[in-house]
Amino acid sequence: MMVCFGTLAGMYALLGAPIVAAAQVLIYLGAISVLILFAIMLTQAGDANLPRPFHPQVWVAGLVALIIVGLIGYAVTQTDWHAAVAVTAISVETIATALFTDYALPFEILSLLLLVAIIGAIYLARRPEDDEGAN
Amino acid sequence: MGLQGYLLVSAILFGIGAFGFMARRNAILMLISIELMLNAVNLSLVAFNAYGPPGSPAGAIFALLVMAVAAAEATVGLALVIAIIRTRKTAEVDQYADLKE
Amino acid sequence: MQLIDLAPLLPELILVFLVLAIITVDLFLPRNGKWILTALTVSGLVLVGAACIPVWGVNDRIFEGFYVVDDLSVFFKAATVVIGILAALFAPSYLAQRRMPLGEFNTILIFSLIGMFVLASSADLITLFIGLELMVMPAYLMTAFHKTDRYSNEGGLKYFLLGSFASAILLFGISWTYGLTGSTRIEGMGALAHAAGPAGILAIGLLTVGATFKAAAVPFHFWTPDAYQGAPTPITGFLSVGPKLGAFALLVRLFAEGLGPMSADWYAVMAILAVATMTGGNIVALTQTNVKRMLAYSSIAHTGYILAGLAAFAHAVDPDIRAQGIESILFYVLGYGVMNMAAFAVVGMLQRDPRRFGGLGGFAGLAGRAPWLAAGMAILLLSLTGIPPTVGFFAKLYVLIATVDAGVAWLAVAIALNAALAAFYYLRVIVYMYMRDPEDQPAPIDRSPVGIAALAISVVAVLALGLFPEPVLAFLQASVASLF
């Protein structure tokens, strides 16, 4: 998983979006992966050997996934991407300026989203006994 | 490797994510699968941006925002997993079958 | 940026301040003073509703075109406020009995309302997506709100996983739309028509799957019953209505506004989804013996009726008739919102004893034990069935008019037959309330004055809007006019 996230960062860099690549490293490699690892350690302390890693209908899932990939692949190859000529690099400044001018609103809303995620996560993850006592 | 190449990689990544989501029955692994799908989206966004009309950073910025959304999702998701493990002691979704008739 | 630019955002700003106020006040309130939070929330929401009035008629795009404050969005916001107020009134008593904190509930609720506001006003796919996430993220949290309850946890996790999955699909569709049109503006989506061929179809297909997933249409509905049954009952009421309102705001924005010019291409898909959804929801609801679960499945059926309005929009050519399709969606969403929340609230009132799960047995003989409550529930159930003179009837009528007018009478017949089918299970609850004797140990009834008052208001509204829908209709037609 982490390898995959890391490779993607490389691709972003190739695509001329270094800031996205940096963010990828920071957020995915740095935060999300650690979070997930942490959760895995928390949850699988007891039963290390899982009886069935896969769902019984794994073949159905595989088929559906293959169809999805096939369809998208077909769409990719059949479309004439005439505009697709060159990689246009996007400078950090462009993104930064845009983010705080044109894209200010989505950015602000996003901050609300993060806020509620934090509030909710704290509420859920806090131990139940604390409900009544703490506040 | 051109736009098509990136898009194909993104498609495969999306497919793997979807497969993982449908096939795996562990809540955390399902969450990881969703993260993979979001990454596929990001890759396609950045690729579209790079090969699209020059000068507009929409795709790249969208990708940044999606990353933040993904982080929020991961936070909430893991909090949910922790809460449910408190009451059930397992992360296997198959065993969460109380909500049936 | 001058302050005056923010005037059209007044309702949103009040909401944000409200949520901050609640978080702050919650810290300083003693444990027996939490009722102030409800008062604060409700009065704040009333203020938000009032703030919607000056925004009416603005019809402006702000924030470099990311955000549109048109009359359509104002209608959605007003409906959101109504739903929010009802949720804030129905929940406290239920939550208090189960020792769930009111402060966090109100906070999360309002965050979700903000998400719905953003969704309703999105003029750009980026805003749309983030608004959607802001709406559903709190919804996941609310489902799992009863964190010591395994059902609640389970419902929340399942809702979260499938919801995120749907978000990812929708997002992939958005990404392709961006790639094909070179823009993230919703009004630019019509350009997908020029990018015909597999890629355009793929983008529309992904958007359809993602959006109908959120609206809980068959065959993407399987998350609803688990999420709805698991959630604390008054929250289920909100979930079956609020995110649905948001999902239809999303559908209207994406399909009517964005993909409207090419509606002939997706009409058939929408019509088939509508019929499958109403029939599927009804058939499964028929077999349920648990009222909460029955209402959950029936909410799928109602989604089907609303989708029929969208299909009518898609099939019509005349702009007036197209507008009628959208109007029917809005009226249905509003009417359904009030009646369904109230019906769930009644189920919640019968769960005073936390071991009760809303089974039919709890309703047995209710007419003898609590005649007013039973009468109110009966009116709500008749409204859900679609019997005049109730808002549920008029909502169905509106969809029927839209479909017949658009020349898809077969869809109208499907709705009519489904409504008769639905009568089976809605009336079954009336049978239990009025025609059976109570159980040996009947479920204790929660008679919190706030909840009862909110219920009374809802029932009166259900009847009043059914008899005299004219004021809402005028509002509705004006707001849809801003879309065309």
Next chain:
Amino acid sequence: MSDLPILSLVVFSPLIGVLALVLVPRDNHRAMRWIALLAALASFGFSLALLGYNTGGAEFQYREDLSWIPAFGMRYTLGVDGLSVVLVLLTTVLSVVSIFYSWDPIRVRVKEYYAAMLLLMVGMLGVFVSLDLFLFYVFWEISLIPMYLIIGIWGGPRRIYATVKFVIYTLVGSLLMLVAILAVAIAHASAGHPFTFSYETLRGFGYADGLQALAFVAFFLAFAIKVPMWPFHTWLPDAHVEAPTAGSIILAGVLLKLGGYGFLRYSLPLLPDAAVSFAPIVIALAVIAVLYGAMVSMVQPDLKKLIAYSSVSHMGFVTLGAFVFNVQGLQGAIFQMISHGITTGALFLLVGVIYERTHDRAIAHMGGLNARMPQYAAIFGLFTFASIGLPGLSGFIGEFLVLLGAFQYSGWVAAATMLVVIMSAVYMLWMFQRIFFSVPSDWMRRWWPSLKDMSRNEWLALAPLIVLVVALGVFPGPVLDAISGPVDRIIEAIESSQGLTSFSLPW
């Protein structure tokens, strides 16, 4: 006088009664009974004003017209012609009778009971006086729910099955009718006219053949289920058997008439071409209903079921008369509705009388009642004869006119229905003989000491019906006068139509 909204008063005075009932304390049954009776009497009193209907005047009189939901052209339009007047009077009379009769038998949930009865009145009366298709539909549905509750709460042991069956049957029909109403109104509007549901405006419009055929089928389903026609009748015996006595009276006396009224008011004038083309199949179904109802009645062991099936047969006459499209047939159909309302209502009431005493309705259990209850036997005899169609009583006029009409249409149809007249005499008289003159069964002897003849209240309840059944039999003139105008208009509409021309139906 003319500016008083008589029709609104007739329709909504029971509703005021409902509101008054709400305020009465739960255990004061006496006050509830009086309030209900007074509300019904008030409605009846106002409806008497309709006797001033001018048969030579405008088609619809006592009109009221208010804007309701202008966005869709829905209006609150009321008005009556002769057909409505007689049915409104029938409804108010039977409602008063059944509410008065319920005084003794209904002892549980009294408040809800009378509220349901009064609400039922509102719905039924509203159907008869609406001149707006949408308003008509609203009243039509409003009449459904109270009956559902009346059967479901105060009914017999299998009441829930019966009442759900009743609702679902009716609802399927009426929802399809709603779609048809919308289709008709929208077809009219899309021809460039303003959106309206007004009956008078929509009536004259020439609808496309395909629409007429489909709309006719939808309307027909709704009305045929209500009438009820074979093969849509199966809910009726169940509903009657389980309903409380007053419920049966209203069900047989008025609710079935909603279907007949629907044929005459909507199916024929609104969609004349389809009506002409579909007439043969409707007549065939009606003849089957007439025959089938009579034959099944013969073998019924339960008194109520017997009368219920005889209703299927009698109401078949109504449909038959309506669709032979001549003056005698239509007049006979309307008269038969009135007469059936009175006689069957009375018969159900009489069944209720014996049921109150013995809690049983099995014909085999009874016998020799003439000895203990001579007055009862006499009244029962009177209505049995009226039901058979003995000349001099109301039943005769209706059946005779329908037969005349049917004869003009086809000798075979007339012959088949003639047969039924004899059959109905057989089963009704046989039933009468078994109940009143055969040797009393052992079972009946057990009740012997407690069998009292008709009480004063029962007499009072029956008195108006006795008067009417005789009066209409001897002087049918006023009713026939009142309905001649509407009948002529229907004939006019039918005669100017060509039937469906663009495609031919396979018969």
